[in-house]
Amino acid sequence: MEQSRRSLHKAKRKKRSLAVSIILLAILCIAGMELLVCRWADPILYDEITAPARACAEACVRTAAEVGQAAWEQAERVRVAAQRQLNRTCVALQAQWEIFTAPPADDAETTTLAEPEAALPAEPLDPQITGIEIRNGEEYLTGGVVDIVYFNQTDMAWEEAKYGSDPLSSHGCGPTVMAMVVSSLLGETVNPVDMAQFCVSQGYWAKNHGSYHAIIPGVSQSYGLTCTSIAPSEINREELFSRLVTGDLVVALMTKGHFTEGGHFIILRGVTPEGQVLVADPASRDRSLTTWDLDLIISELSPSRNDGSPFWLISYGDTA
Numbered sequence: 001m002e003q004s005r006r007s008l009h010k011a012k013r014k015k016r017s018l019a020v021s022i023i024l025l026a027i028l029c030i031a032g033m034e035l036l037v038c039r040w041a042d043p044i045l046y047d048e049i050t051a052p053a054r055a056c057a058e059a060c061v062r063t064a065a066e067v068g069q070a071a072w073e074q075a076e077r078v079r080v081a082a083q084r085q086l087n088r089t090c091v092a093l094q095a096q097w098e099i100f101t102a103p104p105a106d107d108a109e110t111t112t113l114a115e116p117e118a119a120l121p122a123e124p125l126d127p128q129i130t131g132i133e134i135r136n137g138e139e140y141l142t143g144g145v146v147d148i149v150y151f152n153q154t155d156m157a158w159e160e161a162k163y164g165s166d167p168l169s170s171h172g173c174g175p176t177v178m179a180m181v182v183s184s185l186l187g188e189t190v191n192p193v194d195m196a197q198f199c200v201s202q203g204y205w206a207k208n209h210g211s212y213h214a215i216i217p218g219v220s221q222s223y224g225l226t227c228t229s230i231a232p233s234e235i236n237r238e239e240l241f242s243r244l245v246t247g248d249l250v251v252a253l254m255t256k257g258h259f260t261e262g263g264h265f266i267i268l269r270g271v272t273p274e275g276q277v278l279v280a281d282p283a284s285r286d287r288s289l290t291t292w293d294l295d296l297i298i299s300e301l302s303p304s305r306n307d308g309s310p311f312w313l314i315s316y317g318d319t320a
Contacts (some may be wrong), residue, residue, distance in 0.1 A: 053253025111168040111210030111253070113154070113260040113283055120290055121258070130270075130278050130289055138189065141280055141288055145247040148280045149183035150288065151176050151192050163196040164205040174211030175199045176282035177265040178219040181249055185225060185316045192282075195219070210263070213307040216251050216314075226315045229308025232301050237294060241271045243313060255311035256299035259287065268297070 021065035043309060047209035064197035131145030132150065141148040153176040154169050161168040163175060172192060179195040182188075199205055202222070204215035245248070254260055266287075270278040302310040 035167050088284040089160060090113060111171075111173055111206075111263040111265060112166075113173070114260045116258050116265070117256050117261050118258040120286060121296075122291065126291075129272050129291065132285065132289065141269065141278075143272075143278050146249065146269065148180055148267065148269050149189060150280060150285075151175050151179050151183075151282060152285060153192060153282045158192055161193045161196065164200050164207060164208075166205075166208060166210075168192060168196055171208075171210045172196055173265045173282045174204065174215045177251055177267055177280075178215060180267060180280055180282065181218070181251065181314055182223050182225070185249065185314070198222075209263075213253065213304065216265075217242045217308055219314075220314055224316075225309075226317060228313045229311055230311045231305075232298055232311060235298060235311065240294070240313075241275070243315070244268060244271045244277075248313060250316040251312045251314060252297060253302040253304065254297075255302040255310075256294075258296065259284075259300065262302075263302055 130141065133140045133147075134144055139150040141150045153172045158168045158172070161172075165170040166172075168175070175196040175198075176192040177188050178199070179192045182190050182195070196205075199211065199215055199219065202218060204212050204218055206212050217227045217229070240250070252266055252268060254264045254266055256262070259266055260283075264281075264283065266282070267280040268277055269280050272278065272291055274291075275294075277294050277297060279288060279290075279292055279297075281287040304310055
């Protein structure tokens with residue numbers, strides 16, 4: 001009984017829905033016929049009636065076109081940006097591949113870690129003249145006008161670090177020296193690992209040989225420092241001392257002797273009242289805490305004359 005009532009109620013609803021649909025269809029047909037007749041009988045009234053609908057349709061079409069155009073332009077910008085980034089990545093990878101696979105130039109002097117042939121000078125260390133201080137977790141060599149942010153390439157902090165494909169600890173005197181120079185003169189710390197990566201990207205790493213000598217003027221220029229090379233025969237003791245006591249630094253490329261048995265970059269960082277030179281050696285704290293005779297240093301300078309070697313005066317600002 002209940003099911004019969006439900007079926008009857010459902011049938012009535014279908015009839016009502018059908019009737020409503022027929023009525024709506026009839027209204028649409030009548031309205032359409034009236035509009036058709038109105039179009040021919042009274043075009044002005046027809047335009048007034050249909051104008052809102054046409055305006056709405058045109059606005060929808062314009063909006064859709066604008067949205068489509070904006071989407072296409074955005075997609076094109078994304079494509080162009082992605083293509084540029086891909087091109088830059090390919091160029092960078094190609095450059096890195098060439099760096100890592102190319103043999104060193106014939107004039108690339110070996111600047112890798114090597115024990116000195118001569119012992120330290122006999123003069124005892126005077127802590128009143130120079131020493132090492134720890135400030136905010138960093139080592140500073142004191143005694144010169146500019147306290148040197150000191151990095152040692154052989155420290156455990158860099159034992160896993162690479163300079164190109166070579167160990168920083170044995171081949172990284174160049175970037176370590178320049179990390180000290182930049183950090184000390186600019187007051188913004190750049191550690192040896194970051195400097196080594198920068199030097200590789202700039203082509204200063206010489207595979208299995210340490211660094212090309214262009215590392216000194218090249219890095220100096222990149223960081224806004226003034227670098228002037230001085231030939232050993234033109235070194236003027238008084239002028240050099242005056243530059244050191246005003247805060248300039250000198251990077252020297254050493255050969256066999258008290259600092260290395262091969263090639264090695266060090267920094268001349270100051271002068272004592274007795275006319276002795278203070279250095280910063282990236283491979284030895286002991287040698288960095290010893291005073292040195294300028295004549296001895298000059299006698300052990302590298303014979304190389306590539307890229308301004310073996311003596312570069314570096315300052316923050318003009319040299320004049």
